[in-house]
Amino acid sequence: MRKFLVFDLGETLIDFNMTGVxxxxxxxxxxxxxxxxLKSFHSTITNFPQYSTFLDTAYASIARGGYPxxxxxxxxxxxxxxxxxxxQKIINSLLQPFDQVFATKAKIYPQVKSTLEELKNLGYILGLWSNTPWQSPGYMSERVMNRFNIREYFSAVHFSGDYEIRKPNAKALEIVQKSSQFKKDDMIYIGNAEVDIQTGSNFGIPTVWIKRNGDIxxxxxxxxxxxxxxxxxxxSILPIQ
Known part of the structure; x- marks a missing residue:
């Protein structure tokens, strides 16, 4: 029986309310x-950039889809x-606006917390690998999990932005497996998107697709x-062999 259930986060457990925007x-x-x-550091920066230059350069560098x-x-x-x-002070200052938007837009899907509670009570061990938008640091996602009181259910939590690896790369689930010390034969991957199914398949474990909004x-x-x-x-589908 597979006892280690590994979840995706965004749009599986948490709705970041940002699809398409x-x-x-x-x-x-x-x-x-x-x-x-950045302007708060103006006195320490020679040739401070114009706003339009900063906007174009930062956007081109940060908003590159699929870039690990x-x-x-x-x-x-x-x-x-x-x-x-x-x-590091400047980097932290520039991360803060994204962190703020990321956190304030999020809401937890109905029945997530009660389901995680049920799974824990049944003796399942829960893990998580989630891609983060534009490879943002994992602490931002972990704060959201703490905000909705679900971080406590997970024993192994990993995010793509901390590893420069993204699904569907099977190394993502290999990292989770090695950190948890479970065998591959113990694992299931659960997510809402094609990339989740691809990742679990690439790693060679069963997958559970949570359909949302009539997706195909x-x-x-x-x-x-x-x-x-x-x-x-x-x-209703557990246990899985």
Missing amino acids: WREQMRLDVIPKMFTN VSMINRIKNALTTLKIPFS LSEKCPRPTYELNSISELG
Whole structure:
């Protein structure tokens, strides 16, 4: 019986309420606030950039879809292009606006907490691997988990932005497996998106697809082992051999 249930986070457990508008939010809200924060270091920066130059350079560096480099390094790359010497204090200041937007938009899906509680009570061990938007640091996602009081249910939590690895790379689940010390034969991967099914399939473990909003899988996607309409239905398919 497989006892180690590994989840995706965004749009599986947490609704970040940003589907289709991440790029717009980045360009119209986050990067302008980054520039405002950068201005607090104005006295220490020679040839301080114009707003339009900062906007274009930061956006081009940060908002590159599928790019495995961490957001921290994307920001460093932008500052290097702008010939702005950076410190950890500057990096943290520029991360803060994204962290703020990321946190305030989030809400937990119904029945998530009660389902996680049920699974723990049944003796299952829970893990998590989630891609983060633009490889943002994992602490941002972990704060959201703590905000909704679900971090406590997970024994192994990992995020793509901390490793510069993204799903569907099977190394993502290999990292979770090694950190948990469970065998591969103990694992199941649970998510809402094609990339989740692809990742579990690439790693060679059963997958559970949580359908949302009438989504369908493309013909190129491997078939999930199980297909559910709600996370609350997980108990009905367990145990899985």
